[in-house]
Amino acid sequence: MQDDSSRNTIIFLVCAVLLFFVYQHFVLDPAAARRQAEVKARAAAEATxxxxxxxxxxxxxxxxxxxxxxxxxxxxxxxxxxxxxxxxxxxxxxxxxxxxxxxxxxxxxxxxxxxxxxxxxxxxxxxxxxxxxxxxxxxxxxxxxxxxxxxxxxxxxxxxxxxxxxxxxxxxxxxxxxxxxxxxxxxxxxxxxxxxxxxxxxxxxxxxxxxxxxxxxxxxxxxxxxxxxxxxxxxxxxxxxxxxxxxxxxxxxxxxxxxxxxxxxxxxxxxxxxxxxxxxxxxxxxxxxxxxxxxxxxxxxxxxxxxxxxxxxxxxxxxxxxxxxxxxxxxxxxxxxxxxxxxWGHFWFLTRPMFQFLEFIYRYVGSFGVAILLLTVAVRAIFFPLAHKQYESMAKMRRVQPLVEELRKKFKEDPAKQQQELLALYQREKVNPLAGCLPILFQIPVFFALYKVLTVTIEMRHAPFMGWIQDLSARDPTTIWNLFGLIPWHPATAPMIGGLLDSSLHIGIMPLLYGLTTMMSMSMSPPAPDPTQQKIMQLMPIMFTFFMAPFAVGLLIYWTWSNIITVIQQYVLMRHYKVDTPIDRLFARFGGQKKAAE
Structure with missing residues (x-):
């Protein structure tokens, strides 16, 4: 029962976030793009x-x-x-x-x-x-x-x-x-x-x-x-x-x-x-x-x-x-x-301190991009006790996953007995499937507060970070459709689908890095018991990549770096509990290929 409740809670949270992204991506962003086009047209015609x-x-x-x-x-x-x-x-x-x-x-x-x-x-x-x-x-x-x-x-x-x-x-x-x-x-x-x-x-x-x-x-x-x-x-x-x-x-x-x-x-x-x-x-x-x-x-x-x-x-x-x-x-x-x-918005009690932190760090490092990286570390440090319990529970869940699968097969025809045995297993192994939900709930307000800071504070406007990132408050300017600038062509000029490539399908370097790190983080979690759920979870990183692409690149920097820290934490804990990880399997695969080649 707890396992199903945990799955349902996670699915609910994912759906809630997806709804927000869908509304932002297909309603707010196209409206803003239309208005921006009108602004450009007005600027060109303003002289007369x-x-x-x-x-x-x-x-x-x-x-x-x-x-x-x-x-x-x-x-x-x-x-x-x-x-x-x-x-x-x-x-x-x-x-x-x-x-x-x-x-x-x-x-x-x-x-x-x-x-x-x-x-x-x-x-x-x-x-x-x-x-x-x-x-x-x-x-x-x-x-x-x-x-x-x-x-x-x-x-x-x-x-x-x-x-x-x-x-x-x-x-x-x-x-x-x-x-x-x-x-x-x-x-x-x-x-x-x-x-x-x-x-x-x-x-x-x-x-x-x-x-x-x-x-x-x-x-x-x-x-x-x-x-x-x-x-x-x-x-x-x-x-x-x-x-x-x-x-x-x-x-x-x-x-x-x-x-x-x-x-x-x-x-x-x-x-x-x-x-x-x-x-x-x-x-x-x-x-x-x-x-x-x-x-x-x-x-x-x-x-x-x-x-x-x-x-x-x-x-x-x-x-x-x-x-x-x-x-x-x-x-x-x-x-x-x-x-x-x-x-400052409804989350002013988070937005103001978050901006003050970024401003304080900026005075020492001279880069709001670096300040966002340090903010990510600070947020993860604050939530470390909750995150530790989450990843500890996930590591234990992954360790007992073979036993869970055996019980599901053994009591396939008796759901009540199956739930009873699963609860007993979780109690013996001190596993709490619901422990993984709290960090997600607590980080949602932080996510919206940072989104607000990047959107409304002029300090983030035209704030450069590194290389191609010259405005933390804008979307990633690169796009996969011209090989990130290697081809001297802009997707917006494509006939028929130029607008689509430049808006809904505009995927830059940072969205791809975000999607990759999200995939790595989700691969460390225990697999869903239902094959349909497994397919949905596998598609999530791809969907999130498209949904997050139009967001401010500063927000993608925060989320990508947060994913990297998550993977590191998960990997350390899973090694502590002697649980096989996708990273271990990846290293073993490439190591085995290298030995075979020798």
Missing amino acids: APVKPGAPGLAAVPVTRGQALAASPRVAIDTPALKGSIALRGARIDDLQLTQFRQTVAKDSPPVVLLRPEGAPYAWFAEFGWTGANVPGLPTADTVWTLAQGATLAPNQPLVLTTTNGAGLTFTRKIEVDDRFMFTVTDTVANASVAPVTLAPYGSIQRQGLPPSKDASAIVHEGAVGALGGDDPTLKLIKYKKWTKDGGIEPIASTRGWVGITDKYWLAAIIPTQGQAFKGQFRDTKVGDVSVFDANFVGDAHTIAPGQQVTQTTRFFGGAKVVPTLRAYEKKFEIPHFDSAVD
Whole structure:
């Protein structure tokens, strides 16, 4: 009975994992591939792509990104991490490129473009200002500000912009930037009129239209993100699909927090002065068939008496979600949940420590690939007591397998007696067939947590390991169909079946190594009693090879190395119990062939 229960449990676990792989392989991955193809097509056509007309501020005439940039006088941004410009028309931060991150692993690949000016395809920008009832001449998106100080925005080189409303109000905006991704915007309003005015500060991040690449993966959060709600805010996450469906959320009163719009690796976020009351909101305004996504805040109103002035400081983050950088900003400016802009997922209690371990090891070895190997050793060390019991039980099971087969034949016609004798045999030999299931159960959360780390952390993006592996977060770039690059031909160009060879049948070096080590590990286990089960188990390594091939190569490195450690552990224990192993038989076979040849 225990033997059958063990087999059924293993089959159940295998089927559960297979279902996950099938869903990932045949549903999520093809969808992501289609979206990636759309992204490439969009990138090729972006120079002439039109924007949707009709929205307030949206271009009524199609323009290119270059034309949109030229529509306003500009001041350059030049930092170690950023290139771009600030539009004097509207005083917006609307042109940013991340110079330390390339669009692909190619050395000549252009830098990632984060922000785009209004009028360009898929505009994405940040603006700041004041709002008030019955106050004429407040600065708008069409107001051209005067550059009063500075020539280029750089660390320790701020810009100062000014404008007036023609009725006694002078607006001054000081913009500073550090050497990473944080801007500090200080707005001052001076009232030289004869009457008091009441104004409230606001900040907004707006995204006009959604590029096809967004929401490409079910496990990655892309959309609205922030922390809102009183003095102890909670994390707010709204995927684009839900954001579009619901139209956003109502304003939430807060004294601490932030709002932003996030992609898989990139973030644009506005952080009001912490400790001051404000209301944060996410909105989706439909303009024709275009969604205009807006993450904004509005602060408490200030009454400015004649001869007085008021100042508001707002910070804007525009850059890559580098975890140490986010943590540093969270600590320095006391921004709640800022490093949660990285989507750690439901297994955050495993994902965060796992990333911290990889990051810690990386600082010493300089390679995330090596860090993954050491992580594998650490995980196996943690699970060593369970694994030891598993492999000990398997070794004993293999040792008593001939006795089990004898009992099955002897009591073939009496199943009840057969189970009774099998239980007695297991008790005498101190064998527990169920002991092999626990390590599998405990390693499944680790598997998903590592998958999450490799998928969402930018540190893994374009992280090289060795040889052909130049991006641990992507699939193995090699494929068996061109002999791993020896033939100058890409399978995707094959007529009729090119897409199939480049997606579902794309088998590289690491998937093959994974399949081989899986086969070795499974060959060390006791054979299933049923011939049908034996055939299924023999096919498992081949099936897993195809299912795992599209996964991040970093995950395959982890699993392959884990298989190797498993084989070593199994071999040592089986030798200890004097059990014949497939490795021994392999050595004996080749040794016998060598002697015969001599």
